[in-house]
Amino acid sequence: MRKAEVFVTLKPVVNDPQGLTIRSGLHALGFDKVTDVRSGKYLLVTLDEPDAAKARQQVEEMARQLLANEVIEDYRITMLQGGGL
């Protein structure tokens, strides 16, 4: 089993109302040193694919086809070490 972390974030030019709301909430709680919050998705994908290169390629394909909307979002993939259980 291999595990991949996929981080999906809004592109910097896209408004992030959820992040702004979280920032307001943090300010209301007294965390006034917070200047910005950007929100995104974190996905942990487990695959039954022994080949590391193929696994990564598949996760890239998943991100492009389903996990991220490339018009407004960026994504980053990290393959976890020790995923060969």
Next chain:
Amino acid sequence: MRKAEVFVTLKPVVNDPQGLTIRSGLHALGFDKVTDVRSGKYLLVTLDEPDAAKARQQVEEMARQLLANEVIEDYRITMLQGGGL
């Protein structure tokens, strides 16, 4: 400015309907080697706090107070390098 990444995930014992739906979607697209998907939140917090230890402590406090619901969620914090701009 310091940047911290906060990853918020559902605890392993908590059902994750969003993750299951994404898994079904991936299977429908032909990614049949996917055995599991867990979904979570990714937050990038920017703070105006020169002291690294204090910044980390504040982000921990934010996670406990607002960003994560510790009853059903776990969180992990990573301070980004080169955040001293």
